[in-house]
Amino acid sequence: MRLRSLLFVPGDRPERFDKAAASGADALILDLEDSVAASAKQVARAAVAERVHGPRGGVAVLVRVNPLDSDLLADDLAALHGLSPDAIVMPKAEGADSVRLLAARLATAGIDAPILPIATETPAAIFQLGSYAGAGVRLAGLTWGAEDLPAAIGAATSREADGRHTAPYQMVRALALFGAHAAGVAAIETVYPAFRDLDGLDAYARAAARDGFTGMMAIHPTQVATINAAFTPDAAQVAEARAIVAAFASAPDAGALQVDGRMVDAPHLKQARRILDRAGEAS
Numbered sequence: 352m353r354l355r356s357l358l359f360v361p362g363d364r365p366e367r368f369d370k371a372a373a374s375g376a377d378a379l380i381l382d383l384e385d386s387v388a389a390s391a392k393q394v395a396r397a398a399v400a401e402r403v404h405g406p407r408g409g410v411a412v413l414v415r416v417n418p419l420d421s422d423l424l425a426d427d428l429a430a431l432h433g434l435s436p437d438a439i440v441m442p443k444a445e446g447a448d449s450v451r452l453l454a455a456r457l458a459t460a461g462i463d464a465p466i467l468p469i470a471t472e473t474p475a476a477i478f479q480l481g482s483y484a485g486a487g488v489r490l491a492g493l494t495w496g497a498e499d500l501p502a503a504i505g506a507a508t509s510r511e512a513d514g515r516h517t518a519p520y521q522m523v524r525a526l527a528l529f530g531a532h533a534a535g536v537a538a539i540e541t542v543y544p545a546f547r548d549l550d551g552l553d554a555y556a557r558a559a560a561r562d563g564f565t566g567m568m569a570i571h572p573t574q575v576a577t578i579n580a581a582f583t584p585d586a587a588q589v590a591e592a593r594a595i596v597a598a599f600a601s602a603p604d605a606g607a608l609q610v611d612g613r614m615v616d617a618p619h620l621k622q623a624r625r626i627l628d629r630a631g632e633a634s
Contacts, residue, residue: 362395446479492537
């Protein structure tokens with residue numbers, strides 16, 4: 352499942368589903384949690400279940416349910432009974448134990464789907480970011496958030512005036528990035544809230560790709576093209592990666608080689624293969 356761009360859509364707005372699917376996003380996150388008022392939860396569950404049950408047209412359909420400790424989760428799972436969304440997005444995840452508990456509840460409800468934890472929304476969650484590698488359940492990726500956590504600890508904001516994350520949340524972002532890679536799953540960058548600021552989004556998304564994130568969540572269809580471009584290797588990167596892979600294929604016993612005037616070794620080969628994989632090429 353390719354996950355460059357994951358676009359949130361409120362579950363109680365089914366009239367937006369087709370437009371979101373046509374945005375070019377790799378995945379939709381149909382939301383049953385924060386973007387849906389309590390009075391609209393039942394309407395949202397019915398609309399989301401209908402969408403999951405229907406044709407997807409090449410766009411992955413994920414569902415964000417309500418938190419594990421919420422009374423609302425049982426009704427979410429009842430609505431999705433027997434269905435197979437491409438993943439269940441888990442808010443307020445707190446490490447391996449929490450995803451195991453959700454996986455058990457999904458199995459009981461006959462829901463066949465991996466879990467994508469939002470892994471940094473509570474203070475306790477930060478200390479569990481290394482535990483997902485040993486969770487023993489299917490994970491579709493791991494992502495983080497910078498909105499719930501400051502509210503949980505009474506912080507005024509997670510961002511500087513120019514939009515950059517403050518030091519505590521830079522740390523949280525880095526830990527989430529490494530936690531995802533330690534677990535061997537997609538590392539998904541958090542949302543960029545200023546959806547009209549496409550230049551800022553471009554810089555933010557490209558920095559995320561540079562740092563090792565493999566995709567990013569979006570809150571508006573206009574963000575999708577920018578995110579996809581940031582997480583798709585360009586022609587020069589692909590050409591360089593092909594050259595490195597070809598060089599090692601022709602000299603499989605070499606520890607280091609010269610490619611286009613520079614020395615490359617095993618880490619370069621690993622990175623080249625990842626670039627080709629992100630570009631949709633077998634390596």
